[in-house]
Amino acid sequence: MCGIVGYAGPREATDVIVKGLERLEYRGYDSAGIAVLNDGAFTLRRSVGKLGNLRQRLREEPLSGQLGIGHTRWATHGAVTETNAHPHRDSSGKVVVIQNGIVENYLELKNQLLEQGVEFQSQTDTEVIAQLLGRYSHELGDFKRAFAQVMRELRGGNAVVAIHRDHPGLILAARIGNAGAVVVGEGQHENFVASDLPAIVDYTQRMVFLEDGELAVITAEDVSYQTLQGAPLSKTPTVVAWDPVSAAKGGYKHFMQKEIYEQPRTTTDTLRGRVDLEQGSIHLEGLQLSDDELASLERIYAVACGTAWHACLVLKYFVETLARVHVEVDYGSEFRYRNPVFGRNSLLIALTQSGETVDTLAAMAEAREQGVKSLAILNAIGSQAGRLADAGTIYIHSGPEIAVASTKVFTGMLMAGYLFALKLGQARGTLSSDQVREHIQALVEIPGKIDTMLKDFALYEELADRYHNVADMLFLGRWVNAPIALEGALKMKEISYIHAEGYPAGEMKHGPIALIDEQMPVVCIATNDHVYEKMLSNVEQVIARGGRVIALVNPGDTLVRAKAQHVIEVPATTPLLAPVLNVIPMQIFAYAMAVRRGADVDQPRNLAKSVTVE
Numbered sequence: 001m002c003g004i005v006g007y008a009g010p011r012e013a014t015d016v017i018v019k020g021l022e023r024l025e026y027r028g029y030d031s032a033g034i035a036v037l038n039d040g041a042f043t044l045r046r047s048v049g050k051l052g053n054l055r056q057r058l059r060e061e062p063l064s065g066q067l068g069i070g071h072t073r074w075a076t077h078g079a080v081t082e083t084n085a086h087p088h089r090d091s092s093g094k095v096v097v098i099q100n101g102i103v104e105n106y107l108e109l110k111n112q113l114l115e116q117g118v119e120f121q122s123q124t125d126t127e128v129i130a131q132l133l134g135r136y137s138h139e140l141g142d143f144k145r146a147f148a149q150v151m152r153e154l155r156g157g158n159a160v161v162a163i164h165r166d167h168p169g170l171i172l173a174a175r176i177g178n179a180g181a182v183v184v185g186e187g188q189h190e191n192f193v194a195s196d197l198p199a200i201v202d203y204t205q206r207m208v209f210l211e212d213g214e215l216a217v218i219t220a221e222d223v224s225y226q227t228l229q230g231a232p233l234s235k236t237p238t239v240v241a242w243d244p245v246s247a248a249k250g251g252y253k254h255f256m257q258k259e260i261y262e263q264p265r266t267t268t269d270t271l272r273g274r275v276d277l278e279q280g281s282i283h284l285e286g287l288q289l290s291d292d293e294l295a296s297l298e299r300i301y302a303v304a305c306g307t308a309w310h311a312c313l314v315l316k317y318f319v320e321t322l323a324r325v326h327v328e329v330d331y332g333s334e335f336r337y338r339n340p341v342f343g344r345n346s347l348l349i350a351l352t353q354s355g356e357t358v359d360t361l362a363a364m365a366e367a368r369e370q371g372v373k374s375l376a377i378l379n380a381i382g383s384q385a386g387r388l389a390d391a392g393t394i395y396i397h398s399g400p401e402i403a404v405a406s407t408k409v410f411t412g413m414l415m416a417g418y419l420f421a422l423k424l425g426q427a428r429g430t431l432s433s434d435q436v437r438e439h440i441q442a443l444v445e446i447p448g449k450i451d452t453m454l455k456d457f458a459l460y461e462e463l464a465d466r467y468h469n470v471a472d473m474l475f476l477g478r479w480v481n482a483p484i485a486l487e488g489a490l491k492m493k494e495i496s497y498i499h500a501e502g503y504p505a506g507e508m509k510h511g512p513i514a515l516i517d518e519q520m521p522v523v524c525i526a527t528n529d530h531v532y533e534k535m536l537s538n539v540e541q542v543i544a545r546g547g548r549v550i551a552l553v554n555p556g557d558t559l560v561r562a563k564a565q566h567v568i569e570v571p572a573t574t575p576l577l578a579p580v581l582n583v584i585p586m587q588i589f590a591y592a593m594a595v596r597r598g599a600d601v602d603q604p605r606n607l608a609k610s611v612t613v614e
């Protein structure tokens, strides 16, 4: 959500910044803007809509200069207008600011400024920062001290980058709370700042991540770090290995399609170096819990949002089945507000792609306050969740996920969650090495099975042709596949904008069955397990009411095949691992429907990749 890029160095700042913002497009935004220093003054260009509009503005009225900042805005305070787009200036025009996050006390600060006669141009909370910074800079005669003071006065989660006309070579950046990452890229005679690695990883791999309450002082030749209280900090850059080429579409029509196709590799990468088939053991390098600590766990809280929350639901089945530890699943947005009761020997597991989802981070903070450790199953390297996780991390290693709708990271979360459940089961003695060996064997066969599922999209295109005009859909599954029904419905609604509901199939007769008629496609997950016959009954109930059944079945199935209008065959695996395979048709089907409907697959309306506001 919102993107930040800043640059100081010998290159054309506009090129670096706009290219960087393009790399952050996946985060979701509705307007964009840039400020570049030229001839001792900052010139701004802003526009509503996609970056193409800003590029067009810049073609009509070019900006040249070697220092600047740029931003993509996802509106929170004030409508989507050019005036509300960042950067924002103070009334003197000397100070220019961009911000990610929400200034929670902005009204209070704004009222103080209004009383002092300040006139505001926009409705944004960010202009309050610019106006305040302009005032303090003038009063203190020191831009850096003024910036630190403003940051200390803000409440909320904020990443702020500021420049000042009287300090033409300087960019200041700071972070408070959980507004998403602030990454400083240290180059040779040039330095960068951004809200995510892909924006700047083309130029340098030496990255410093700002923590809550830290400030970076950036010029082309030098970067220094300090606290908001002014104490100097020594921070060592992390050398990141992300390949910028892998962030490009690489011949696919959409990032989502590319990411669906990447899953044989990404699921392999999640397993890499972590399974020992000979020994029947699991090695999770980032896990900071001893076997004794694992053995004494009595309760796990799995917390996340959206697709990652569905992964938590599946994790519950994995852990309860394999390790016999009770798992409670919570929405990040609800957890801290329900005053959770933590029992003895509890652990919180946060699942997150970005590692920056504010609600998930807040749940981790809540656990810490109550003395409960957190483990993060996450994808984005260097993100905040990794730093908050005092029980360690299990990186999914899926690489950058650019499409807003999560696909490869979901299967990565399931693979990583399964590894954790095996490790836990072994530590607790619920699984022998022989049993772990059998589970590993099933796990290592998953990537190849996904590969076979990606060979042919024709069936999905036929389905999309047939159903792309429907208004509603239903997704049903039981047991470990109930969360996959929820995920199938979420994928469908977020990228194709078709209203879709996911339910545990047994719930159908308690309400949703009233919706079924001849127009209603119902996706039924009916792969082989101990609830197969129950699922068969649900298929019959749908058909009896005229619904159109699209069924997922394993090879050799005859009973469901005889009833359903459409059948998607999924390779067989163990019943517990079936969700990792069953979600693939959900992803492809949603993708095919969205393409058929001409929707913006990678950047669905109103959605953001990284949700850093409540």
Ligand code: F6R
Pocket: 305, 306, 307, 308, 309, 351, 352, 353, 354, 355, 356, 357, 360, 404, 405, 406, 407, 494, 609, 610, 611
């Ligand atoms: C949906 C989707 C979102 C995210 C959710 C959590 O396809 O991607 O529902 O799963 O916003 O994001 P992370 O995993 O970054 O915490």
